[in-house]
Amino acid sequence: MAQVFGVCLLPATGEFTYDTIPVEGARWNPTGGFGGGGALESRAPINCYYAPGGTKTDYSYAIDQLQAEHPECQTVALVVAWFGNSTNAASCQIYPSTTYIEGAFESENGGSWGSVNWQCSSLTQADTGQLIPISQTNGSFTYGGTPSDQSVVRCIQDLKSRGLRVIFYPFILMDAPGKPWRGRIGLSSDLSSAATATVDAFLGSASRLSG
Structure with a gap:
């Protein structure tokens, strides 16, 4: 059997997909309810598909299986996706979002x-005026x-308690027309002060931390 010393933990999206705690969610249906005024849909499990009705999440089962089959694995890169909406750096927004806007x-x-709330920075699913909706097809x-x-x-706490080295791996998914590659975010090649x-x-104010 091939040795696996490190893995990327995917799928990078899913409001509670990496959680150690079972969570159920209900989306808001804007045309549901009496008179079409909108209503919450029925609550359903969102991170316990492997063993429905249990108290152990899909993430926990997956890491259990990883360690059982590859005890030599030492590192997990935790991939966490935010979104980008343009390849033009002058207008591109990088932001978190949820498929449960107005949900519960x-x-x-x-x-x-x-x-419980889904929360990224100071945003929750109730912040309808600040969240950028995820596109639909x-x-x-x-x-x-x-x-x-x-x-x-x-x-991260769970992975470290299992003796694994954790790498936080931020990722950008492009939710712009044509779903372009995130590597194409840029500007013209001039070196003007305006471009800088x-x-x-x-x-933004991101900086490298030493140590």
Whole structure:
């Protein structure tokens, strides 16, 4: 059997796909409800497909299987996707989003279920005026939602508790017409101060941490 010393953990999307806690979600249907005024759809499991009805998530089963079959694996690169909406750095926005805008979630804890939010930075599924919707084709979402911050933290904590080295792997999915490659985000090749300022604005205040 081939040795596997490191893996990329995918699919990079899914609001709670990396969570160690079972979560169920209900999407908002804008044409549902009495009189077509909109209503929540029925709540359904979103991270326990492998063993429906159980308290162990798909992520947990997957890592159990990985370690059982490849105990030599030492490193997991946790791929977490945000979205980009243009190949023009002057106008491209990099942002998290969810397929549950105006929806609702509940998580399981010790046999009982309670309300929980999907959250990325300060945004939740209730921030309808600030979230950029994920595109749809024939009524289906093009991508899953950005993994929630709290689920990513729990995933990293779990991986480290298993003795694995964790690499956080941010990823950009392009949700622009034609779904272009993210590597094409750029500007004209001039070296003007305006171009430099635009690139600086696109990159923001990110900086490399030493140590």
